[in-house]
Amino acid sequence: MFEIQRTIKYEADRVPGFGREVMGVPGCEKLKDCIQCGTCSGVCPLSIYMDYTPRQVMALTREDFKREVLGSHTIWLCASCYACAVECPREIRITDIMYELKQRAIHEGVYPRRFPIPVLAQEFTKMVHDHGRVSEGLLVTKLFLKTNPLAALGMAKLGMGLMKTGRFSVKQENIKRRAELAKIVETVDQENLKGKA
Amino acid sequence: MKYGYFPGCSLKGTGRAYEESLLPVMQHLGIEMRELDDWSCCGATAYMAVDEGKACALAARNLAIAEQEGHAQLMAPCSACYLVLNKTQHYMAEYGAMKRLVDKALGSVNLRVTRPTPVRHPLDVLLNDVGLEAVKQKVTHPLKGLKVAPYYGCQIVRPYSTFDDQADPQTMDRLLESLGATVVDWPLKTKCCGGSLTGTLPKAGLRLAYILLKEARKRGADVIATVCPLCQFNLDGYHDKIAARWEPVRIPTVYFSQLMGLAFGLPAGRLGLQRGFVPMKPLAAVTAA
Amino acid sequence: MAKQEQEVRIGFYVCHCGTNIAAMVDCPEVAQFVGTLPGVVLSKDYKYMCSDPGQELIQQDIREHRLNRVVVASCSPLLHEPTFRSATEKGGLNQFYFHMVNIREHDSWVHTDRAEATSKAKALAQAAVHRVAHHKPLETKRVSINPTTLVVGAGIAGIHAAMTIANSGKKVILVEREPTIGGHMAKFDKTFPTLDCAACILTPKMSDVGSHENIQVLSYSEVTKVDGFVGNYTVTVKRKPRYIDEEACIGCQDCIPACVFKQPKFADEFNEGLGKRRPVYIPFPQATPQIVAIDPNTCLNFKKGEDGGRVVSDKCKKTCVEACGDKNAIDFTQVERIEEYEVGSVIVATGFQTFDARRAPAYGYGRFPNVYTSLEIERLVNASGPTGGHVVMRDGKSEPRSVGIIHCVGSRDKKTNVWCSRVCCMYSMKLAHLLKEHTGAEIYNFYIDVRTPGKGYEEFYNKLLDEGVHFIRGRVGEVTDWAMTPDEEGKLVIRVEDTLAGYVRRIPVDMVVLATGLEPQQDAQDVRRMFNMSCGSEGFFLERHPKLAPVNTFNDGIYIAGACQGPKDIPDTVAQAGAAAAEVLALIDKGFVEQEPNTAFILEDECSGCKSCIPLCPYTAILFDEGKGRAYINEALCKGCGTCVGSCPSGSIVQNLFDDEEIFSEIEGVLAYE
Numbered sequence A: 001m002f003e004i005q006r007t008i009k010y011e012a013d014r015v016p017g018f019g020r021e022v023m024g025v026p027g028c029e030k031l032k033d034c035i036q037c038g039t040c041s042g043v044c045p046l047s048i049y050m051d052y053t054p055r056q057v058m059a060l061t062r063e064d065f066k067r068e069v070l071g072s073h074t075i076w077l078c079a080s081c082y083a084c085a086v087e088c089p090r091e092i093r094i095t096d097i098m099y100e101l102k103q104r105a106i107h108e109g110v111y112p113r114r115f116p117i118p119v120l121a122q123e124f125t126k127m128v129h130d131h132g133r134v135s136e137g138l139l140v141t142k143l144f145l146k147t148n149p150l151a152a153l154g155m156a157k158l159g160m161g162l163m164k165t166g167r168f169s170v171k172q173e174n175i176k177r178r179a180e181l182a183k184i185v186e187t188v189d190q191e192n193l194k195g196k197a
Numbered sequence B: 001m002k003y004g005y006f007p008g009c010s011l012k013g014t015g016r017a018y019e020e021s022l023l024p025v026m027q028h029l030g031i032e033m034r035e036l037d038d039w040s041c042c043g044a045t046a047y048m049a050v051d052e053g054k055a056c057a058l059a060a061r062n063l064a065i066a067e068q069e070g071h072a073q074l075m076a077p078c079s080a081c082y083l084v085l086n087k088t089q090h091y092m093a094e095y096g097a098m099k100r101l102v103d104k105a106l107g108s109v110n111l112r113v114t115r116p117t118p119v120r121h122p123l124d125v126l127l128n129d130v131g132l133e134a135v136k137q138k139v140t141h142p143l144k145g146l147k148v149a150p151y152y153g154c155q156i157v158r159p160y161s162t163f164d165d166q167a168d169p170q171t172m173d174r175l176l177e178s179l180g181a182t183v184v185d186w187p188l189k190t191k192c193c194g195g196s197l198t199g200t201l202p203k204a205g206l207r208l209a210y211i212l213l214k215e216a217r218k219r220g221a222d223v224i225a226t227v228c229p230l231c232q233f234n235l236d237g238y239h240d241k242i243a244a245r246w247e248p249v250r251i252p253t254v255y256f257s258q259l260m261g262l263a264f265g266l267p268a269g270r271l272g273l274q275r276g277f278v279p280m281k282p283l284a285a286v287t288a289a
Numbered sequence C: 001m002a003k004q005e006q007e008v009r010i011g012f013y014v015c016h017c018g019t020n021i022a023a024m025v026d027c028p029e030v031a032q033f034v035g036t037l038p039g040v041v042l043s044k045d046y047k048y049m050c051s052d053p054g055q056e057l058i059q060q061d062i063r064e065h066r067l068n069r070v071v072v073a074s075c076s077p078l079l080h081e082p083t084f085r086s087a088t089e090k091g092g093l094n095q096f097y098f099h100m101v102n103i104r105e106h107d108s109w110v111h112t113d114r115a116e117a118t119s120k121a122k123a124l125a126q127a128a129v130h131r132v133a134h135h136k137p138l139e140t141k142r143v144s145i146n147p148t149t150l151v152v153g154a155g156i157a158g159i160h161a162a163m164t165i166a167n168s169g170k171k172v173i174l175v176e177r178e179p180t181i182g183g184h185m186a187k188f189d190k191t192f193p194t195l196d197c198a199a200c201i202l203t204p205k206m207s208d209v210g211s212h213e214n215i216q217v218l219s220y221s222e223v224t225k226v227d228g229f230v231g232n233y234t235v236t237v238k239r240k241p242r243y244i245d246e247e248a249c250i251g252c253q254d255c256i257p258a259c260v261f262k263q264p265k266f267a268d269e270f271n272e273g274l275g276k277r278r279p280v281y282i283p284f285p286q287a288t289p290q291i292v293a294i295d296p297n298t299c300l301n302f303k304k305g306e307d308g309g310r311v312v313s314d315k316c317k318k319t320c321v322e323a324c325g326d327k328n329a330i331d332f333t334q335v336e337r338i339e340e341y342e343v344g345s346v347i348v349a350t351g352f353q354t355f356d357a358r359r360a361p362a363y364g365y366g367r368f369p370n371v372y373t374s375l376e377i378e379r380l381v382n383a384s385g386p387t388g389g390h391v392v393m394r395d396g397k398s399e400p401r402s403v404g405i406i407h408c409v410g411s412r413d414k415k416t417n418v419w420c421s422r423v424c425c426m427y428s429m430k431l432a433h434l435l436k437e438h439t440g441a442e443i444y445n446f447y448i449d450v451r452t453p454g455k456g457y458e459e460f461y462n463k464l465l466d467e468g469v470h471f472i473r474g475r476v477g478e479v480t481d482w483a484m485t486p487d488e489e490g491k492l493v494i495r496v497e498d499t500l501a502g503y504v505r506r507i508p509v510d511m512v513v514l515a516t517g518l519e520p521q522q523d524a525q526d527v528r529r530m531f532n533m534s535c536g537s538e539g540f541f542l543e544r545h546p547k548l549a550p551v552n553t554f555n556d557g558i559y560i561a562g563a564c565q566g567p568k569d570i571p572d573t574v575a576q577a578g579a580a581a582a583e584v585l586a587l588i589d590k591g592f593v594e595q596e597p598n599t600a601f602i603l604e605d606e607c608s609g610c611k612s613c614i615p616l617c618p619y620t621a622i623l624f625d626e627g628k629g630r631a632y633i634n635e636a637l638c639k640g641c642g643t644c645v646g647s648c649p650s651g652s653i654v655q656n657l658f659d660d661e662e663i664f665s666e667i668e669g670v671l672a673y674e
């Protein structure tokens, strides 16, 4: 059966100001200069799996297609390898723009459900908040339980291997001055709120 | 030579072989490394994806501790830590607003960053502070005949590194040669290993690891040398899955520091070599052949 | 200094320059303000002061209102000072009773706050009004023009300019640093868009130059020093030793096969290193002049000297000398010669160099043998190239069955050269056509934008599309040699986003061609300094005005033509060379130039004879009268730089147009505002 979908974009599909907002963030300014050459996609090792190539994400962002960008797989596939940023002829920090878009997607809760990458990012962050350090074994265990409990079984062998070689531990590492960390985070939150007001 | 030492979470976990080999090797070269007291996670790539301000503030806490403890320089062996700490410094220098935010956050717990503390990678220190001559002098068991594919990965050369070429880095090549090893020509030295994607989206991540491994074998390498715990894990940990999906491409992946340890004649058992999934052949077997 | 006897009557005009000035400066307000200043008789704003009615207005006002000073606040004096000076003169005043204020480049174009910009305009205008009151009538002086012209660089630009001037009966000295003239064009097989054979159109021109009675070709030579001023330059030329007596050599080339090297052995520069030559060689069969050269770095008759240079060793059998016989043209004792020439004008036509492909490591030039630069391919497809036009790869036998041409290498990139090199799209298509014609290979062009803005150029693009050449819009990420699929084994793999199809693609090819961009010559900065020219931020020589004076420089009598001014193709180069020749001929025909009377003079009574000014003058214009014990300035040599004026301890040097009264009143004027 063939189903058709409209692909035309109306002005109402845009969120005017989105692009300008992103370009106002430190590290993202140069997006303005993009000439759509595609070098970023050409070097990106993950572009082959992306729904929009990095170049398209640049164009969509600049043209205010917020929903398309924040809902894309691309931003989560980006491995932060900086290959694109180094080769871009306009010196656009594509990787940093990807970070910014990820932040916005998390903030707005629009990332794909049960998609392990944003979940990992959040679990990771939470663990750092609470303990100051990341215990990889615990983190991975939590991740699989939240996203795909079945896949956890597939990983069991790896876990065993790690255990055998003394590299897997579910013991939570902690720093001593955890209160200090909490305070730092709280201050940033307060400042961010002030900035928004 | 003295450095503050920021191990990062991985060197205490899955990447502990890196620390286990790096510390004795550095000590053997007369370098003092003092671990920062009560350091916290650098934030890695995941944190930047959630909140840039917090990521920088948390990373800067470590810089403040380094400064408080009077370290002139900080050594960060993990690529992610190296990048994040450098990036934080760059952001603070480039963007006034970020600096004010970080200062405020640190100020709330009486910490301060008043000067940039250079964050150095061990390769940088070995090449530029210690010098290859000094390294060579310590070599008692040259790695003759061992063909090594040097793998730099992404984050130590991009985008902030100043100590090596971004497209065709050479520092590890030179280091390995000074240990007596043969460096194979392998055009993938700075390609991405899949990063955290190998765990989260194996289909995408594993393919990158597969390509690296396949090509290293094709070009005749006996072993891949890496500088980053995540890379080591990705290249070493998933051989079963890779074999199931594509073809078997078994080849050991070790830390450059482990190879240094072997060349210096440090006891193999104390370099964490037993922790790899794909074991490296005993050196004698290679050098004899 | 004579007291101003006459009452000062100033007319002030502020120009809107359309909206160029008026959009940022409130012109009526400026006029109104200046009208209130002492000495100002009338003050007006006007839309275009440089127009005929604008100039007429000045003349009329001078007559009707008995004005004796004129100030115009408008654009740069570089553009219109002559215009308004002449209007002043036509109105019946000495032209130096005029003064100009730049409120466009110095004000409206560089500010964003209208109120502030208006204040600045007022302050500048007030300074001019104060100053002009002290202006004195001066006379310009005429200097005659030496009718000989120096042309530097003998690419197609230099050749065409030299021919045009020589054909009108004037003498030309053509200096070229390579052993042959011809420049880049001599290396091409065909030229876009017409695909006419470069040799057929260039080499006849080259030999015409070589035999022209009015052209003296100084090949293998470089200009090292330039003295003087418009109409009267003295240039020093270094003649590099080619170890051949140019008068004696008849171009028979008997010496070349006679060389002790039975086979050509050394990388041949003219063939981009793809061919080999002997130590004694001629760059290519139609080289002009038809004189061989000996390369001391490879010739066995030379060895390393104490200072690292090459000296004669006399170790070789010198079979070449034998072959030359009683023509006796080979002279191993030749040394560098320094010669001086007197010329009136100069055309600089030093061309470009191509971007070093090694600076784009992702494309693997120097790492993968079958990655080529465009110039290498020009030689490879050339019927008189190293392979006789047979396109084979570096192994010397296999023909490519697929070729990827990567556009914009080094160009449009902030990390290397930001500019578009203008000719690469077109020459890439030319090479695509030629490679297809020679080999039948599948050809892929990888481009960011196809730029074909020339006559017949879009049609050429269309021709290529018809020929079935692939055009893939995407800047290539990288060229690698590792395979993902069986058909990639042993090939170079191009990874690129096909931005129009919307896919990332891997395309295996046998050969990769890098369309390296055009950039300033390595020594462009030295040449610029020598001829006292300016450069843009990219390093190409700067024209005096991009539209109205495209071949003039800021130094009178020095003109530029061709790719040294910026990347351009042959049609544009030749047009520019013709324009530069016309400028030179106009100057020669006029016979003289009027010189700005801004020379300095010494007040004899006040000079203490300390001589401190004499060594400071860059033009050695200051002499000492032993009899009087006073210094004096040779007006003909003085360039008005003002160095001596500032240095005189007794303040006894005065410069016309810049005397103390004028300068101080100008400063007071600007400071008095607000």
Ligand SMILES: Cc1cc2nc3c(=O)[nH]c(=O)nc-3n(C[C@H](O)[C@H](O)[C@H](O)COP(=O)(O)OP(=O)(O)OC[C@H]3O[C@@H](n4cnc5c(N)ncnc54)[C@H](O)[C@@H]3O)c2cc1C
Residues within 6 Å of the ligand: C152, C153, C154, C155, C156, C157, C158, C175, C176, C177, C178, C181, C182, C183, C184, C185, C188, C190, C191, C192, C193, C221, C222, C223, C349, C350, C351, C352, C353, C354, C374, C375, C378, C423, C427, C430, C521, C523, C527, C561, C562, C563, C564, C568, C569, C570, C571, C573
């Ligand atoms: C690969 C390639 C293919 C091209 N194909 C075409 C084409 O098909 N059609 C087309 O219209 N255009 C083409 N072009 C552009 C063309 O090459 C230029 O338009 C043209 O060569 C410019 O001529 P020029 O005389 O200004 O410079 P050049 O050709 O560079 O000549 C400059 C001359 O000055 C000499 N020189 C430099 N410095 C000094 C010095 N200090 N003292 C003395 N002499 C000096 C040099 O040795 C040289 O002989 C192509 C360019 C490239 C790179």
Ligand code: SF4
Residues within 6 Å of the ligand: A033, A034, A035, A036, A037, A038, A039, A040, A041, A054, A055, A058, A087, A088, A089, A090, A091, A092, A094
């Ligand atoms: S490489 Fe840079 S300029 Fe080119 S499309 Fe990507 S972001 Fe834009």
Ligand code: SF4
Residues within 6 Å of the ligand: A040, A043, A044, A045, A046, A047, A054, A077, A078, A079, A080, A081, A082, A083, A084, A085, A094, A095, A098
């Ligand atoms: S940083 Fe992200 S977008 Fe850029 S090349 Fe790497 S994975 Fe692709």
